[in-house]
Amino acid sequence: MEAPRERRYFAKKKVCKFCTEGLEPDYKDIELLSNFINERKKIIPRRTSGLCAYHQRRLTTMIKRARIMALLPFTVLH
Amino acid sequence: MAKPNFYETLYIVRPDLGEEDTKRVQEKLREIILAHEGEIFKFDKWAERELAYEIRHYTKGIYYIIVYKALPTVVADLETNFRLLNDEVLRFMTVKIKEDAVKKEQRVSSPEEETQIPSEGGI
Numbered sequence: 001m002e003a004p005r006e007r008r009y010f011a012k013k014k015v016c017k018f019c020t021e022g023l024e025p026d027y028k029d030i031e032l033l034s035n036f037i038n039e040r041k042k043i044i045p046r047r048t049s050g051l052c053a054y055h056q057r058r059l060t061t062m063i064k065r066a067r068i069m070a071l072l073p074f075t076v077l078h
Numbered sequence: 079m080a081k082p083n084f085y086e087t088l089y090i091v092r093p094d095l096g097e098e099d100t101k102r103v104q105e106k107l108r109e110i111i112l113a114h115e116g117e118i119f120k121f122d123k124w125a126e127r128e129l130a131y132e133i134r135h136y137t138k139g140i141y142y143i144i145v146y147k148a149l150p151t152v153v154a155d156l157e158t159n160f161r162l163l164n165d166e167v168l169r170f171m172t173v174k175i176k177e178d179a180v181k182k183e184q185r186v187s188s189p190e191e192e193t194q195i196p197s198e199g200g201i
Contacts, residue, residue, distance in 0.1 A: 003198040008086070027173075028124075069088055069171055070139065 014050025018059075025058045027065035036053050037063065062074060082115060082147050082182050087156065088124065089170035090139040097162055100140075103166050107144065110155050116148035117178055134167045 018025060025033065036044050036051075036059055043063055057063045066072040087107075091100060104121065111118055124141040133139070153172050160170045 064172070065171065067130070069141075069169055070090065070131055070133055073130040 002050065016050065016055050018055040025068055026060040027053065027062040027069070027071070030066060030071050033059070033063050033066055039076075041076055057076040082117075082149050082152050084145075084147050084175050084177055085145075085153065085172050087170065087172040088178075089142050089143045089144075090129075090133070090168040091142065091162065091166050092168060093126070093136060093138040093140055095140070095166055098175045099166055103163055104142070105158065106159060107161070110159055111144070111146050111148050111152055114148040114152035114155065116146050116152060118144065118146045120145040136168060139168055145175070147180070 008022055017023070023032070027033070038044055043060055046053070049056065049059075051059060063072060067074050091103060095103075107123065108118065121144050124143040126138070126140045129137055129139050132149065156170075156172060160167050
């Protein structure tokens with residue numbers, strides 16, 4: 001029997017968190033930013049984070065700022 | 079004449095800095111900002127937290143935040159002075175912010191005409 005094509009993969013529909021919740025990324029909001037870095041402290045790519053291009057760009061800048069101010073680590077090796 | 083912009087400066091001082099030195103640094107920064115036709119909306123201790131990585135062998139730091147409006151020349155002047163305050167200040171960063179962000183933050187004394195402030199530049 002042929003399985004319906006849609007059932008072959010389970011893909012959760014991703015919507016930009018910042019757009020839906022009306023937030024803007026801020027480099028001082030470490031708790032929020034740390035949702036978007038992985039266990040190696042790398043920035044999560046857009047295909048995984050599900051953000052829109054605009055917010056992903058902003059988020060990246062904010063994470064980098066936070067790193068400069070020692071709010072977030074650059075790597076796990078520190 | 080250049081127009082004043084809205085800025086936010088975050089700086090980290092050594093955790094073992096005495097009260098007197100902390101005050102001295104604050105006074106110095108306040109002076110500089112005011113010298114550039116500045117208006118300070120907020121000057122607070124933001125946090126005392128563990129640094130994400132060691133800076134000059136310190137694992138902790140005290141963060142201070144300044145939200146203000148001043149002429150663009152202030153940024154370079156602050157930077158020079160932060161470098162002179164090398165013994166006390168571990169890190170500093172100034173970013174341009176939007177006017178609405180300031181309004182949300184605190185009372186803005188004079189409600190001016192709504193001008194769109196360009197979003198902040200690079201890091």
